[in-house]
Amino acid sequence: MQFELKNVSKIYETGQENITYGAKDVTLTIKEGDFTALVGPSGSGKTTLLNLIAGLLIPTKGEILHKGESITHMSLEERTTHRLDYMGFVFQDYQLLPVLTAYENVEFPLQLKKIPKQEIKERVLWALEQVGLSQLKDRFPKQLSGGQQQRVSIARAIACRPSLILADEPTANLDSKTSQEIIDLFKKLNSEHNLTFIFSTHDQRLIDQVKTVLYINDGQIAEVKEHQ
Amino acid sequence: MSYFNFLMKFGYRNIWREPKRALIMILSLSLGTAYILWILNFAEAGSKEVIKEFLSQYSGSYQYTHPDYYPAGNTKKFNAFATISAAEIPSEQKINAIPRVVAPVFISGNKKTLGVLLNGTLPEEELSLSKLNSSVKYGRFLDPKNSNEIIIGQSLANKIDAQIGDEVALIGQALDGSVANDLFKVVGLLDFGGGDLEDSLSFTTLFSAQNFFVMNSDQYHQYVNFDMERPAPASSTLRVTTWHQLLPEISVSIRFIDGFTKIVCIVVVIVISLGLSNTLMISFLERQKEFEALNIIGASRWWILGTLIIEVFILGTVALLIGLVLGHIFTIINFYYPINLELFTNGKPMFLGGMLIHPYVKIFPVAKYYWQVSLLIYLFLILSMIYPSYKIMNRGKNAV
Helix, strand or coil: EEEEEEEEEEEEEEECCCCEEEEEEEEEEEECCEEEEEEEECCCCCCHHHHHHHHCCCCEEEEEEECCCCCCCCCCHHHHHHHHHHEEEEEECCCCCCCCHHHHHHHHHHHCCCCCCHHHHHHHHHHHHHHHHHHHHHCCHHHHHHHHHHHHHHHHHCEEEECEEEECCCCCCEEEEEHHHHHHHHHHHHHHHHHCCCECCCCCCHHCCCCEEEEEEEEEEEEECCCC | CHHHHHHHHHHHHHCCHHHHHHHHHHHHHHHHHHHHHHHHHHHHHHHHHHHHHHHHHHHHCEEEEECCHHHHCCCCCCCCCCECCHHHHCCCHCEEEHHHHHHHHEEEECCCCCEEEEEECCCCHHHHCCCCCHHHHEEECCCCCCEEEEEEEHHHHHCCCCCCCEEEEEEEEEECEEEEEEEEEEEEHHHHHEEEHHHEEEEEEEHHHHHHHCCCCCEECEEEEECCCCCCCCCCCCCEEHHHCHHHHHHHHHHHHHHHHHHHHCCCCHHHHHHHHHHHHHHHCCCHHHHHHHHHHHHCCHHHHHHHHHHHHHHHHHHHHHHHHHHHHHHHHHHHHCHHHHHHCCCCEEEEECCEEEEEEEEHHHHHHHHHHHHHHHHHHHHHHHHHHHHHHHHHHCCC
């Protein structure tokens, strides 16, 4: 068992007596090898749920555990280190550092972890090979297409060999052909390396190809759909 | 090492994300540094030149006297009975020094009698060590072969109605207890630009003064040293009076100018820092979303702040080095092409302590200012980062 959300609620106070639920009594278990999409209309609470799992938000109620250890009670800096150690992130707008090459962007979290130089090199080259960008490793983000940038972002996420990869609308900025390529890449990484993915998405292609779909509404898991 | 190299590379490349902005920041910081270094060197050299110009006219750098010569340490009063001999002066202190007899007398011309300070001195030594001769605008300087010649200030001559060639009567207290009185021939008039010293000083030969005050040839009041470089040595038997003690008002003025210059420098640095702080603020806020992404990936807020500090310090160090080189070049230029201080007074004469001075300031590099300016710039770089950093840290916290 990897990540566990126990009766997690997140309340946003939007006015003096107005409160909104970003998440409401969510109980969820994320297991190794899961390939799950969070689906729902805008404002339904998908991103809140992702942020809670990532430790970017603290739940108002309930508890989030990783390997039995509570993330909820960690300090800000401890949660940051926890993310670095156990999570990878893929963003809608890639969030690559423009001053670093593809290689250096993938290298970045490994440097933060102060991994030995030789191991960094091996991991970066492995990650870039997985996303098919070995030949373009010396290019800066502005010299890459949107799809290529998202591949670098994925390589950066997998280079640390995380327990969980959180992807927020990873195909939203891509055309349909590139989106499919990226989805195929996610599937390959999930099946070949048993990497765990949680997506927040509106993309029907991605929704159709994940193993589990969690339909979120008003901060609650309204429906769970398993794909064969 | 790999981690450090990565940080440095990251910081360096981030500086050049906006090349124009980086260049403007470097330019403003280097020009500010160059200006501060130059102005400090200028102030130091200026003070030295002004003091040198002033002291070399008459006062000297320091003087040996009998401990009782200035009663209770009051340098405006004189005890003419407290004399010293040449044997009491250390031999190395006789180099660059002039023995003088200095005591108050009354001087009478055709019109009135006034009190002045009679200086008995060695004309040849004055010609080689002081610039007294250059202040004699009418007539001539003292002739060592002639006795009872006197040079007085032009203003004093007008007041007592004495012309060149006239005889004036001097009355004073002789050291044997008698009343000293004699006639002296005016051979020259001093022009101190109409300053106070024109009314209060008169000069004759050492021999004539010793005769007048009934002193023997090895009796003096002062041994005035004109060595401007070395500090005044201490003496267990004699009183050593520096120009700071003799002319406290001049010393205070010079210290005020030095202090004021340093305040101006600090104000310049503060202004540059505020500009820098604003630019850093804009630059950091533009990258806010990137910082948030870095934090999500796993970079702590302190790590992000650390990289920003590295950026600012790389930029600051580059600018500082350029500024120090520029400041040094400007200083060296003004070493070979000294600045006439009258440029700042529209060519009008400058007065200091009642004397007309014409200083040319030969600016020279002062080693201590190079590291002091460096420390100052680094200090204000840190200060300029405080507000932007505070905003970054706080925003990061809100975002997370």
